[in-house]
Amino acid sequence: xxxxxxxxxxxxPAEVLAELAKDRNWVVRRRSxxxxxxPAETLAELAKDxxxxxxxxxxxxxxxPIEVLAELAKDKDWVVRSNVADxxxxPIEVLAELAKDRDWVVRSNxxxxxxxxxxx
Numbered sequence: 001x002x003x004x005x006x007x008x009x010x011x012x013p014a015e016v017l018a019e020l021a022k023d024r025n026w027v028v029r030r031r032s033x034x035x036x037x038x039p040a041e042t043l044a045e046l047a048k049d050x051x052x053x054x055x056x057x058x059x060x061x062x063x064x065p066i067e068v069l070a071e072l073a074k075d076k077d078w079v080v081r082s083n084v085a086d087x088x089x090x091p092i093e094v095l096a097e098l099a100k101d102r103d104w105v106v107r108s109n110x111x112x113x114x115x116x117x118x119x120x
Contacts, residue, residue, distance in 0.1 A: 007031035018042045026051050033057035040065045052077050059083035070094050078103040085109035092117065 006012050007020045008031040021032040021042045032038055033046045034057040047058045047068045058064055059072045060083045073084045073094045078101075084090055085098040086109040098110035110116060 003028045004031055007035060010036060012037060014039045014042075021046050026054070030054050030057055034061060036062060038063060040068075044068050047072060052080065055080045056083050060087060062087070062089055064089065066091050066094075073098055078106055081106045082109050085113060088114060090115060 001009070003020060003023060003025065004027050006016065007028045012035065014037055017032050017035055017038045020028050021038065023029055029046065029049060029051065030053050033043065033054045038061065040063050043058050043061055043064045046054055049055065055072060055075065056079055058068065059080050064087065066089060069084050069087055069090050072080055075081055081098060081101060081103065082105045085095065085106050090113060092115055095110045095113055095116050098106050099116070101107050101110070
């Protein structure tokens with residue numbers, strides 16, 4: 001199994017994913033960022049990566065810490081914000097801000113997130 005496959009594999013141990021997240025190859029880092037077993041601390045580091053696709057993957061990952069999601073919710077790229085708005089762990093306060101975003105996709109994802117309180 002090559003590094004890319006290892007980074008994508010849901011059975012890869014967390015400590016291996018933490019190492020793969022430091023790889024020079026952006027594909028390996030991207031796949032590590034989307035792996036549901038990647039540790040929260042590693043996702044926090046990957047969120048700082050200059051590759052916007054890595055940030056998108058971190059924004060979508062269910063293990064991403066809420067403080068990282070809150071930071072990514074302020075990203076200049078609407079796709080990153082949109083993925084934060086769609087993340088099932090995004091806190092209500094962040095969703096409330098994203099519901100007022102200038103981009104309609106971000107607003108739509110925030111409003112359709114299960115954490116967003118629904119009017120009765």
